[in-house]
Amino acid sequence: MTGTDATADTGTAATAATAATTGTTATTGTTATAETVSGGEAAARAPAPTRGPGHWIEHWDPEDETFWRGHGRRIARRNLALSILCEHIGFSVWSLWSVLVLFMGPEYGIDAAGKFFLVAVPTLVGAVLRVPYTFAVARFGGRNWTVFSAALLLIPTAAAAYAVRPGTSYTVLLLVAALAGVGGGNFASSMTNINSFYPLRKKGWALGLNAGGGNIGVPVVQLLGLLVIATAGAAHPRLVLAVYLPLIVIAAVLAALFMDNLRPVRNDTGAARDAARDPHTWIVSLLYVGTFGSFIGYSFAFGLVLQTQFARTPLQAASLTFLGPLLGSLVRPVGGRLADRYGGARITLADFAAMALATGVVIAASARHSLGVFLAGFVVLFVLSGLGNGSTYKMIPGIFQAKALTKGLTGEAAAAHGRRLSGAAMGLIGAVGALGGLGVNLAFRQAFQAGGSGTPAFVAFLGCYALCSAVTWAVYLRRTAATVAVREREAAEPALAEV
Incomplete structure (x- = not known):
């Protein structure tokens, strides 16, 4: 597929012309009457979703404004909050080894290259697991899989508590580090699940909050590591793990009590096949390598770079490591919101240009061994990677919604088609992006x-x-005058400039 076959903005609306001129979205599946009623009137008119045994909701149509204002918004927010909690802990477990290696002094007998490899192994496992985790939501239900995947985090946490000690063989440490990869898989299932709860016009903000809240798990575990090193010393890594064991249990129990499964979300192997065949899945995957791959890779490696290149002590490294991931996590929802307003591709392009400039600063500081400038440039890279994460991920549902419109689908049919393919694509894109961290x-x-x-x-x-x-x-x-003329004559798919 050529550039002229690309899709519309992440803010693509049911009316493509409106999206092309304003960069905002219209409401798919909303009637004129529903648009004019107040929130209270909508609540009165909208039928309440029926939740059957096992927390299964039988009907879900977030694109219907009446349904959304009356009942959908409240349910979606509850599930989003609990999804953030579970994904947050998953990210903390996934990034545990970026902290644990700071505790490994000379008595462990592991050089810098060996420590970087210990950090890379969970990245690889987490990236691979994101694909099956994506489809597990439709197979088992979003709430059911969240409970299971959260409880599964007990295994790598307990194993690390047992294995991280001087004298443990490097092979055993590698195997235990690999177990932490299950925390990386949580992101894919969480994002796929939340994508189904929200209407297209809200996805940038909702997915940004979900991912950003999860990403914050990285600086939080690093801050905890700093606290332990500063108070108990570098000989007590198990204190970090002892904090997370009860938190994992609490998160799993809350998810079991208050989250929901969506019956309309069906396991669809055809969606995975269709998403894998679409060139835009792989194009956006490349972009996500640049944004999320940078975020997670830098998050895992930052402390080791400071120790190895700038001779920082474990305490000094830990006191700086958390700042970049924290800021990058906090701005991810902002990237999604900016993409909702101005278009995902515009924000993403500006973001990559800025990341290139920041990298130039880091290269110059690294060559001159200037720690202050290096830190400033690196933190800016984290912030930009967080913005890019939000804008790039927002592009996914908009792309497939736009493709549905070009097929002649409208209303709920177009929204359902977009959700079907975008949910499947998210797993593939998230997996490839995490491989960027590796x-x-x-x-x-x-x-x-x-x-x-x-x-x-x-x-x-x-x-x-x-x-x-x-x-x-x-x-x-890129959109040439000839392309515009062809689109006007043939009423082709929505404008490229609005992706």
Whole structure:
């Protein structure tokens, strides 16, 4: 598929012309009457969703404004809050080893390259697990799978508490680190689940909150590691793990009591096949490698880079490590909101350009061994990666909604088609994006192993951001006069500039 076959903005509306001129969305499946009633009148008119045994909701139509205002919004917010909690703890477990390696002094006998590999292993496992986790929501129900996947976090946490001690073989540590990958899988199922609860016009903000709240699990576990190192010393990593064991149980119990399954969400292997065949799934996957791959890779490696390249102590490294992931997590919903308003591709392109500039600053600071400038540039990279995460992920439902419109579908039929394919694509895109984090850690490992500096790795990252910028512009923003004329004559799919 060429650039002229690309899709509309993440703010694509039921009326493509409106979206193309305003960058905002109209409400699909909303009648004129429903648009004029107040929230109280909508609540009175909307039939309440029926929740059967096992917390299954039988009818769900968030694109219907009456349904959404009357009952859907409240239910969606409750599920979103609990989804954030469980995903937050999942991210903390996934990133545990970025903290645990800071506790591993000379008595462990592991060099810098070995520590980078320990951090990379959970990244790889989490990326692979994101694919089956995506489809587990439709197979078992969003609430059911959230409970199971949250409880599953007890295994890597308990295993780490047993294994992390001097004298444990490196092979055993690798295997235990791999178990932490289950925390990375939680993101895919959580995002797929929340995507089904919200209407298209709200997805950027909702998915941004869900992902951002989960991403904050990275700086939170790093802050906890800092607290333990500062108070009890670097010889007590089990104190970090002891905090999370009861939190995991609490999160699983709350999800079991208050979350819901959506009956209309059916397991559809055809959706996975269709999403995998669509070129835009892989194009957005590349963009997500640049944004989320950077975020998670830098989050896992930041402390080790400070220790290895700038000779920081564990306490000094831990006192700085959390700041970038925290800011990057907090701004992810902002990226989604900006994409809702101005278009995902526009925000994403600007973001990649800024990431390239920030990387240039980091390369210069790394070459000059300037810690202050290096920290400033790195923190900016974290913030930009968080913004890009939100804007890129918002593009997914808009792309498939727009493709539904080009097929002649309207109203709920178009919305259902968009949800079907975007939910399947999210798992694939999330998995590929997480593999970007693996690439970041392996690049650092190779750079430090070969030359003792992370500069060559940053040069490679700069090339990646340049590629992502070019792809974003070429596929989703470039629109020649001839293309516009063809679209006007043939009433083709919505405008590229609005993706």
